[in-house]
Amino acid sequence: MKKRLNLICLGIVLAVLVSMSFLFSTFYYGFKAGIDAYEQGAAGVEKLDVTYKMIGTMPTDVITNETATAINEKDGSTVSILPFISMIGVPNEKADATDSIFLSLLDWMVMICCIYAIVQFVKMIRNIHRNIIFDWANVKRLRRLGFSLILSFCCSLVTFAINNHLVSQAISLKDCDFSIAFQFSDPTLLIGFTALLFAEIFAIGLKMKEENDLTI
Template sequence: MKRRLNILCAIVLLVMGWSVGVSLYYMGLGMTKGVQMGMDAAREMMEEGNSVKLDEVSNMQAVSLFPKFLGEWERELFTDSIRNEKTGRYVPMAYSNLMVSVPVETPAWQKVASSVMGFLVLVANVWALVLFIRIVVSVNRSDIFNWRNVRRLRRLGILLIVGFVCVLLSEYMALCNLREAFALEAYDLALPDSVKVTNLLLGLISLIVAEVFAIGLKMKEEQDLTI
């Protein structure tokens, strides 16, 4: 039974490591491409004597879209078309994500708040990973049902929920600012994929498991007192 639990814990760690690794890879790739595009735009600006391309690069925004209800099923889901290279014909489609160059006014307090929340998300994720590893080590030592693990599970749940709330607030503020400067006829702007309800669900499950452990420990203590 312990071997099976160790395998499941190892799979969870691998999935978490893969998720973090993919996020870091795309973050690094985006930063690298952004720096490269900025350098190219700056070079062209110096050569041509204008700042249009530099402004276009600095104002790039990632936009998540959701088709509006337009009265007809086909128009609701397929508001655009794209060429199928296999057949040479245009097929209906709808966008879900875009990269656009739009100047967005962000107040200074929102920039500070977003930076603080980003730091909190990083700390919460690292701390949650450390707590999960400690729980796994405790399980391997056959020291499972104790108040230390109850506290760890509670902290793990709170950290996951805090991370979700910070990401949600940061992305919602960015979405509100973007809606002030950008709109499309056939689409609504939506929250990006970085806002994952999975973290909230895992946090709630962790709190529930912690309370189950706590109830079991209290019952055990009461039985020991009666004996």
């Protein structure tokens, strides 16, 4: 039974890490791009006068869409790409520094929430391995896990919404509308509400157990 529990817990951890891998990779490449730009500026290398922002889009014409293209290195042909989540360069003169600071704070909030959620999950699994299962401490950890994941999703959604608004003020994309709809495919929101559901199930079970103990 413990072996099956370990496999389930491992699967949950992997699912959470996979769902957050996109976040961590974009954070890493964004941080690396900032360092590279600083080093190039210090070395006197001319850099592009743009700020990259992550946006969500929804193609309006799937058949003849030419919003984005890439080169097929196998035969040198050009292939069309339907962008749903993209990094787009906005001229620096149209990028607001205040917005950038606020967006950076949101990114850090997402990172902190995700790490906090993982810590709560690990602590709960540690209790389960110690045969401490139906306990109020686990209920609290499940609630913290759920709320932190939901907050992480909300911060990420707000980031996309702000970026979409800022970019739409400076850029208009052919055959494409700015949209945050694709962001709802992120499983973080579902995992968060599932954790809250299990927290309430645990809480109901504990209350029933306490009532039964009092009647005996």
